[in-house]
Amino acid sequence: MASFLQSFLDPKKNWFAKQHMKALSKRLRKYGLRYDDLYDPYYELDVKEALNRLPREIIDARTQRLKRAMDLSMKHEYLPEDLQAMQTPFRSYLQDMLSLVSSFQDFMYFAY
Structure with missing residues (x-):
């Protein structure tokens, strides 16, 4: 069942997921x-902890991206096309640390 769900959500195998x-x-x-x-650090504590463990440069870049996005949204504008082409929306910086924090939290939960 889990492999079916993974293949259903995999963009390489499912046209709808790709779209x-x-x-x-x-x-x-x-x-x-x-x-x-x-990801919202106020909603999920694991995200907050993962963000606290990341280097300051990564957090500063994240804050800058969020501020820029809010500014553009308030002005009802978008990034220029040349800057949009340079963006990497699925380059992950948080997933590894988030999985580490989640596994540590699971370990601590089951250890006691």
């Missing part, structure tokens, strides 16, 4: 965001 990824990529590029920027 969703294209649309999401286009929307993220318009504002200069990455997918990991959408």
Whole structure:
């Protein structure tokens, strides 16, 4: 069952997942965001802890992207086309640390 679900959600195997990824990529590029920027540290404590463990430069870049996206949104504008082409919306900077924090939290939960 899990392998079916993974193959269903895999953009390489499912046309609908591929179209969703294209649309999401286009929307993220318009504002200069990455997918990991959408995680809310106030909603999930694991995200907050993972962000606290990342280097300061990565956090500063994330903050800058979020500020730029809010500014563009308030002005009802998008990034210029040449800057949109340079964006990498699915380059992950948070997933590795988030999985590490989650596994540590699971370990601590089951250890006690």
